[in-house]
Amino acid sequence: MTLDLLIQQLVNxxxxxxxxxxxxxGYSMVFGVIKLLNFAHGDIYMNGAFVGLxxxxxxxxWVGNGWxxxxxxxxxxxxxxxxLGVIIERFAYRPMRNAPRLSILITALGAxxxxxxxxxxxxxxxxxAFNTDLGFAGVDISTVxxxxxxxxxxxxxxxxxxxxxxxxxxxxxxxxxxxxxxxMGASRLMGIDVDxxxxxxxxxxxxxxxxxxxxxxAYYGSVHFFMGFIMGLKAFTAxxxxxxxxxxxxxxxxxxxxxxxxxxSSLPFVGSEWRDVFVFGTLILxxxxxxxxxxxxxxxxxx
Amino acid sequence: xxxxxxxxxxxxxxxxxxxxxxxxxxDIKIGIVAPMTxxxxxxxxxxxxxxxxxxxxxxxxxxxxxxxxxxxTADDAxxxxxAVTAGSKLVSEGVTAIVGGYCSGAVLxxxxxxxxxxxxxxxxxxxxxxxxxxxxxxxxxxNSTGDMQATTAVELFKKNGYKKFAFVDEGDAYSSDLAxxxxxxxxxxxxxxxxxxxxxxxxxxxxxxxxxxxxSGADAVFWTAYHAGGALLTKQLRQAGFQGxxxxxxxxxxxxxLEIAGSAGEGVYLLSPPTVDLLSGAADFKAKYKxxxxxxxxxxxxxxxxxxxxxxDAITRAKSADQKAIIEALKASDFKxxxxxxxxxxxxxxxxxxxxxxxxxxxKWVAVE
Numbered sequence: 210m211t212l213d214l215l216i217q218q219l220v221n222x223x224x225x226x227x228x229x230x231x232x233x234x235g236y237s238m239v240f241g242v243i244k245l246l247n248f249a250h251g252d253i254y255m256n257g258a259f260v261g262l263x264x265x266x267x268x269x270x271w272v273g274n275g276w277x278x279x280x281x282x283x284x285x286x287x288x289x290x291x292x293l294g295v296i297i298e299r300f301a302y303r304p305m306r307n308a309p310r311l312s313i314l315i316t317a318l319g320a321x322x323x324x325x326x327x328x329x330x331x332x333x334x335x336x337x338a339f340n341t342d343l344g345f346a347g348v349d350i351s352t353v354x355x356x357x358x359x360x361x362x363x364x365x366x367x368x369x370x371x372x373x374x375x376x377x378x379x380x381x382x383x384x385x386x387x388x389x390x391x392x393m394g395a396s397r398l399m400g401i402d403v404d405x406x407x408x409x410x411x412x413x414x415x416x417x418x419x420x421x422x423x424x425x426x427a428y429y430g431s432v433h434f435f436m437g438f439i440m441g442l443k444a445f446t447a448x449x450x451x452x453x454x455x456x457x458x459x460x461x462x463x464x465x466x467x468x469x470x471x472x473x474s475s476l477p478f479v480g481s482e483w484r485d486v487f488v489f490g491t492l493i494l495x496x497x498x499x500x501x502x503x504x505x506x507x508x509x510x511x512x
Numbered sequence: 513x514x515x516x517x518x519x520x521x522x523x524x525x526x527x528x529x530x531x532x533x534x535x536x537x538x539d540i541k542i543g544i545v546a547p548m549t550x551x552x553x554x555x556x557x558x559x560x561x562x563x564x565x566x567x568x569x570x571x572x573x574x575x576x577x578x579x580x581x582x583x584x585t586a587d588d589a590x591x592x593x594x595a596v597t598a599g600s601k602l603v604s605e606g607v608t609a610i611v612g613g614y615c616s617g618a619v620l621x622x623x624x625x626x627x628x629x630x631x632x633x634x635x636x637x638x639x640x641x642x643x644x645x646x647x648x649x650x651x652x653x654x655n656s657t658g659d660m661q662a663t664t665a666v667e668l669f670k671k672n673g674y675k676k677f678a679f680v681d682e683g684d685a686y687s688s689d690l691a692x693x694x695x696x697x698x699x700x701x702x703x704x705x706x707x708x709x710x711x712x713x714x715x716x717x718x719x720x721x722x723x724x725x726x727x728s729g730a731d732a733v734f735w736t737a738y739h740a741g742g743a744l745l746t747k748q749l750r751q752a753g754f755q756g757x758x759x760x761x762x763x764x765x766x767x768x769x770l771e772i773a774g775s776a777g778e779g780v781y782l783l784s785p786p787t788v789d790l791l792s793g794a795a796d797f798k799a800k801y802k803x804x805x806x807x808x809x810x811x812x813x814x815x816x817x818x819x820x821x822x823x824x825d826a827i828t829r830a831k832s833a834d835q836k837a838i839i840e841a842l843k844a845s846d847f848k849x850x851x852x853x854x855x856x857x858x859x860x861x862x863x864x865x866x867x868x869x870x871x872x873x874x875x876k877w878v879a880v881e
Contacts, residue, residue, distance in 0.1 A: 214727050217752075221719035228717075336740045338771040345751045352726075354753040429716040430747055431772045433740065439714050474720040481721050482683055482710035 217353045218471040224359055224428075226467020227366035231421035232444030233451065233459040234370060235414030238377075241390040241454035242410045244310070245302065248317040250418055251441020252324035253294060255434060257419025258426035259328065261286040262339050265427070274342045283423045287416040294415025295408045303404070321441075328434035336433040339426040362424055369420055370460050373413065377456055386410060390454065446492040452505020461503060466491075539582045540575075540833050542567065542823060543607035545598055545622070546636075547614050548587035555614050558810035559636055560585050563611055565804060566820025576827050588622075590615035599625040607631065608833050609826075611819050614812070616640030623651055632826070632838045636819050637812050644859055650835075652842050652860045654819050655812075658686070660865035661762060661783050662693040665734060666701050668781060668869045668880075674757055678707040678730035680721060680745060682737035690736040690761050706730035711741060718748045725754065732757035739764040743772035750776040757781065762867065770875050782877060783867045786851035787811045790870055790879045794850045815866075818849030 232254055239247045265274075265282040272278050301320045305313040347356035377383035388396040389406045397403050425440075426432045443466060451462025466488065473487040474480075495502060544563055546556035567581050575581060584605055586598035599622035602610055610626060613619040614637040626633045627648030635643065639655040656664075669677065679695050681687035688710070695705050706728040709721045722745070725733055733749065733756065735742045742764040749758065759781040760769070770777050788794050788801075788809045797817060801809040823838075825847055830837035847854040855863040870877040 211727070214723065217723045217727075218720065221717075221723055225717040225719065336743070336768050336772060338768075338774065340771075340774050345753075356751060425716060429744055430774065431716070431740065431744060435714050436716060439712065440716075471720045471723075475724055480708065480710060481724065484720065485712055
């Protein structure tokens with residue numbers, strides 16, 4: 210592998226990895242707090258992209274198709290889809306909170322199908338163009354071309370994740386979140402409004418996924434109802450690699466997975482058709498040999 | 513009892529009527545089988561209209577060998593079961609020849625029915641290679657079979673001077689077959705294969721594949737899968753600074769491709785079936801079709817019209833309505849229509865592919881001359 214190729218795949222890995230990390234973060238936070246694998250998370254990402262596209266086309270009338278439009282779309286979509294996450298938690302998950310783990314898992318699958326099916330029905334399965342005029346301008350390092358959009362994208366997702374990490378580790382609400390994830394019952398006894406903390410977790414996780422969706426939609430230029438499926442699976446893998454329940458773990462897992470994909474598909478004698486075999490093979494290896502992931506702590510079953 | 517007598521009387525009367533019509537006219541009857549209901553009804557309507565247009569023109573000039581031609585349409589709804597019913601109906605009506613067939617799945621089970629009855633059958637739309645294997649010798653495929661796209665692709669590659677190709681598919685049967693067939697044909701024509709890559713359908717990030725293509729030194733890329741992935745790949749190739757040619761398989765023939773690819777799609781080639789808009793000599797036909805039926809001629813209208821003319825041509829050359837003679841005449845066809853040349857191989861498939869390259873210009877597909 211030449212140096213150019215190495216740098217190019219590094220860039221590729223970082224970009225796709227930052228999307229994985231953003232989505233994985235929501236997976237991880239929700240799992241950390243209520244021990245639920247929120248399978249609807251990939252669909253939340255998809256909804257975020259659609260809301261973003263609608264806002265983008267709407268504000269585009271006044272502000273054009275440039276950065277300002279994307280930022281507007283990002284903010285509105287994060288807010289709206291964050292609220293959608295809260296609504297899903299309120300009506301689909303909260304009534305199941307004391308039910309067996311399997312029931313709530315099935316509810317999550319159901320929620321995923323409702324979101325996915327609604328999007329299919331509303332869009333007719335069409336692929337919508339998300340045409341920005343951000344362009345392909347950028348800097349060249351030897352033969353490697355890195356666009357400004359790509360740089361902003363990685364920077365924005367790192368900023369979002371850093372903000373999230375600061376929120377969880379520095380603020381009162383973050384402390385409450387961590388407390389609930391350690392012991393929900395004890396937190397309630399200490400006067401923490403557990404329902405509110407859980408709702409907040411869903412809001413933040415969903416908002417991050419929506420942010421990822423808008424950025425992916427604007428970057429790749431296309432939005433469709435099925436885009437959340439593979440993204441959801443990969444983000445789940447990223448969360449497991451990093452250690453599900455851990456915020457820094459999700460970021461690390463996302464970036465590692467992106468790099469693994471990029472380099473895995475450029476290995477000699479291995480075609481790109483093997484990429485997903487790498488990804489999900491890694492998932493299985495982690496689940497078997499290190500289910501707590503790289504940065505996770507072991508989850509003690511409470512009796 | 514009264515009811516059943518009435519029914520019986522009705523049936524007898526109808527049967528009598530049918531007999532008299534057959535006896536009275538020495539007309540030649542041509543059956544059209546097409547989806548007239550269901551999701552593809554619009555395509556079926558186009559086929560019927562276009563064939564009718566061709567036959568009406570022949571009748572206006574005095575018919576074929578002095579006989580007028582009548583048409584009867586049977587609806588296969590693109591459904592295998594209904595296709596069998598429709599086929600049996602046409603056979604029992606004693607048609608001389610049959611044209612039509614849009615969905616390969618619906619045409620397949622009818623091949624035996626028409627084959628056993630020895631009826632010449634010219635298939636307009638359906639083009640699965642499975643039809644070739646099930647053909648009893650009486651059926652003819654007027655549309656290029658999928659694998660013929662490879663031939664057109666290689667011709668285009670050579671014409672544009674592309675020497676090193678990267679092939680990208682989505683791993684499904686259709687797109688990987690097309691990539692494989694084209695790669696083989698390109699290699700035997702002296703081309704070099706720089707890379708063969710596969711993407712996952714539904715995935716948005718193709719950067720790893722794009723990087724491999726760029727580093728492989730390919731001067732062009734052939735994408736064999738569908739428009740959604742094609743648009744993403746095109747965009748990401750251009751974003752990464754890939755300057756070479758991009759060629760797309762027929763699965764990308766969608767306005768959505770151009771919308772999503774945007775300016776990155778300019779100058780991209782697509783292999784398209786012979787739709788009316790792409791045929792230089794079809795302007796009159798297009799206008800007349802619109803005038804006659806009050807709607808735009810669909811994708812297969814031109815080819816359907818050609819098949820209508822082709823069957824008349826075969827009957828003329830057979831000099832009779834004898835079905836064996838018509839089949840022999842069809843085998844010897846040397847016909848030039850709106851959609852191109854129709855000459856059959858010894859397997860009754862087209863000798864030359866009717867796929868044609870088009871290029872994206874100003875957000876539209878334009879024929880490459």
